[in-house]
Amino acid sequence: MEEAKEGFEPKIIGFTCNWCTYAGADLAGTSRKKYPPNIRIIRLMCSGRLDPMFVLKVLLNGADGVFIGGCHPGECHYIKGNFYARRRIAALRTILKQFGLDDRVRSEWISASEGDKFARVMKEMAEDIKKLGPNPMRDKIL
Amino acid sequence: MKGTELKQEDLEGLFKGLLDKKAVDCLVLPHKVGNNVAYMLVKDGDKIESPAASAIFAPSFGVNAANIVKGWTIPERVGIVAKPCEIRAAIELIKLKQMDKESVLLISADCSGAFTNQDYADHAGEIGDWVDSAKINELKGKGIAIREACAICENRLADVGDIIIERVDGGKVLVAGITDMGDEALSSTELSLEDKDVERQAEKEKIAADAKKEKEELPKMSSVEELEEFLRDCIACKNCRDMCPVCYCKECFFEQPLGKPVGGDLLNLAELRSAIGVPTNQLLYHLTRIYHVCTTCVGCGACEDACPKDIPLTRLYPLIAKKVQEIFEYVPGEDAEEPLPFITYEEEELEDKLR
Numbered sequence: 001m002e003e004a005k006e007g008f009e010p011k012i013i014g015f016t017c018n019w020c021t022y023a024g025a026d027l028a029g030t031s032r033k034k035y036p037p038n039i040r041i042i043r044l045m046c047s048g049r050l051d052p053m054f055v056l057k058v059l060l061n062g063a064d065g066v067f068i069g070g071c072h073p074g075e076c077h078y079i080k081g082n083f084y085a086r087r088r089i090a091a092l093r094t095i096l097k098q099f100g101l102d103d104r105v106r107s108e109w110i111s112a113s114e115g116d117k118f119a120r121v122m123k124e125m126a127e128d129i130k131k132l133g134p135n136p137m138r139d140k141i142l
Numbered sequence: 143m144k145g146t147e148l149k150q151e152d153l154e155g156l157f158k159g160l161l162d163k164k165a166v167d168c169l170v171l172p173h174k175v176g177n178n179v180a181y182m183l184v185k186d187g188d189k190i191e192s193p194a195a196s197a198i199f200a201p202s203f204g205v206n207a208a209n210i211v212k213g214w215t216i217p218e219r220v221g222i223v224a225k226p227c228e229i230r231a232a233i234e235l236i237k238l239k240q241m242d243k244e245s246v247l248l249i250s251a252d253c254s255g256a257f258t259n260q261d262y263a264d265h266a267g268e269i270g271d272w273v274d275s276a277k278i279n280e281l282k283g284k285g286i287a288i289r290e291a292c293a294i295c296e297n298r299l300a301d302v303g304d305i306i307i308e309r310v311d312g313g314k315v316l317v318a319g320i321t322d323m324g325d326e327a328l329s330s331t332e333l334s335l336e337d338k339d340v341e342r343q344a345e346k347e348k349i350a351a352d353a354k355k356e357k358e359e360l361p362k363m364s365s366v367e368e369l370e371e372f373l374r375d376c377i378a379c380k381n382c383r384d385m386c387p388v389c390y391c392k393e394c395f396f397e398q399p400l401g402k403p404v405g406g407d408l409l410n411l412a413e414l415r416s417a418i419g420v421p422t423n424q425l426l427y428h429l430t431r432i433y434h435v436c437t438t439c440v441g442c443g444a445c446e447d448a449c450p451k452d453i454p455l456t457r458l459y460p461l462i463a464k465k466v467q468e469i470f471e472y473v474p475g476e477d478a479e480e481p482l483p484f485i486t487y488e489e490e491e492l493e494d495k496l497r
Contacts, residue, residue, distance in 0.1 A: 006496065095465075142418060
């Protein structure tokens, strides 16, 4: 088992907003910050566009982790999209917590200028998920 | 609040008065059908059966009455006489814009907890029409228990809606309006109203404390594997959704191609995952539904009653919804003017709940 974890490369699905976190990821790239290549980013126009069902669906489909990124509260391109997103994510995490799934989900506010933060969060998250091991849902017949 | 004390047998006079004086155009209220209790929609006051009180306080739960008036957007006003959980669901539906506040008159009646429709019909003689907590404990000793949703319910006293019907000492009832609409409706019936203030805080706290104790004794799930096992018998009939008073989408996601794949879509999924369970999406369905009702779930337990496979859904929906409602300090069905948690926000909040 430990051995399997050693060679395990987690698949992380990232939902990032177009204006801040996606631009932050872009900055991390253009400024040649190194971070693990485990994340697959899905760009949304706003973190408020995130239907919590997206997160449930990717987790049940076997993603090892889910990352949700948005503008810092108060800095949303659409003024208040991330305020609504924050309430939804809080509710979703409360539900996920009941089933021990919240460890696989991480949400962060990352602005367009925070390439450093994006790279750091990615690194931390890849390590955390590696410790957790693969999502048991991956091989289940659901 | 303004109200009056009535004898139980005067209740049908009150309902007749509401209809005759056009305070409401029609009335949804329970009536006796053989041994059991069901709802009827009454236009003519003469059809109200006597004694009305025996059906109103009968501890039987069949369908959530809010479901009957869901989508009531016509100007004709309907009155609903029901248990507090049903009135709370109706208030959530008003907030969800599924009915018009002006066209429903909500009348809540005290409840001590209810039996399933079937249990009540089977033991109607023993249970009777008017139970209190002592009687419920006595029946529990005989193996006739109230529904799990009722055992963990903290809001059994009538304190929501436009008009409340409280049970007071001596087998009497106190009828009082708690909103302007309720006051207007009551005064139109020519009852002599006076200022009434009944202090029930102690009783309320006792009910809540007992309910919390019951809740702690329920088995809890802690992993998704346990949830899978819990839902093992689910046949994805979605009756829990259909009978849920606060599930209201015109077209549910799980009736659409992505939520309910058929034919080629189903085959593609099987190819993607090598094998999939069919009917599909039970886990996703229930997890998504928990999220959809997490702020509005009134904990009435209609989902559990509706389940043909007897899955104890009270341990899933109301229990988890309550946890979400706690983080927003929200109690569903308190006040039709209070915004739903997901359509409002504070600029600084909840950061500790995000990681």
